Amino acid sequence: MLIGYARTSTTDQEASFEAQQEELRKAGCEKVYREQVSAVAKERPQLDKALGHLRPGDVLVVTKLDRLARSVEHLIALVRQIEASGASLRILGLGLDTATPTGRLMLTMLGAVAEFERSLMLERQRVGIEKAKGEGKYKGRKPTARAKSAQVMDLKAQGVGPAEIARRLGIGRASVYRILGRRLASGDTRAAQE
Template sequence: MKIGYARVSTADQSLDLQLDALQAAGCERIFTEKASGAKDDRIELMRAMDTLRPGDVFAVYKLDRLARSTIKLISTISDIQKHGAEFVSLNDNIDTTTAAGKAMFGMLAVFAEFERNVIVERTNAGLAASRARGRNGGRPKTDAKKVTQALRMYDAKAATVAEITETTGVTKATLYRAIKERAAAK
């Protein structure tokens, strides 16, 4: 079975162009969605993926209708292939039912890995530059005196947790973590 997926980002956009192309390509079932491509929880995309069976073909009008980043695109196409189905992008001439389409998908995968590696390199370089300027990442350390004060207030039961956090500046999570650590130390 040939399954189509059409998506536009906003409710005022039209799906007509994509639907016409998918129908002309022979899609027997088409799932439509009006949602941002950046969202990971697209209901109709998940429903379309759930219907895939070995031998099916999953078709989209253009690659950007499926995913906004190369990494997400590769992940989604890999999921399609895990179902035993193939992938076709009508406007981008990618068809994993052919040798050339599989090669193109392989090249996309290489670029996705490259994109991931570049992001990691940039992140590490930024952290190193910050450290060289004397800045350390992570959350600021909580003042031990304030935590002790918060624990005393908690033990006295004279104030609510909200009042304790407001008075001391210690977050609720830090307070509960300190209570847990104190109990474990006993």
């Protein structure tokens, strides 16, 4: 059985997402698992489901290597997991199939090149940021949670819990706790009210 996996990092990539799914269907995938989550996310539930669905003789199909793995180590771990279930991996964009020794070798080499390219890109980004900071042009990301401190405190005073405050304001729960803790440390008694 051919089982497809489609992924984009954000919901803004809708065209790419649909194109992947169409390509997987054309390749003959009977089941396509799909999700819109960053490759570096710790949890990718749909990938986990796809891997759990694999049986001996099945093939996990992706359109591109970067849709599946975030690093060479991750790629190798995924390939081991796929092969442990008796299945193989096929990457359509590369014409690569791990069912063959050549396919496994090429996959490892391509994964190493992809990781190297990403490292170079991150290094160029760091250099650019340092240069911009030196020229006074880089200010960093505007702190969104701190700007909502008053709203956090008002909601807390109304008896709203930290998780609900975070959800309502669109900030992280850790940010809510940080704001509440900062206010407590400064002697703001409103933060102590439960």
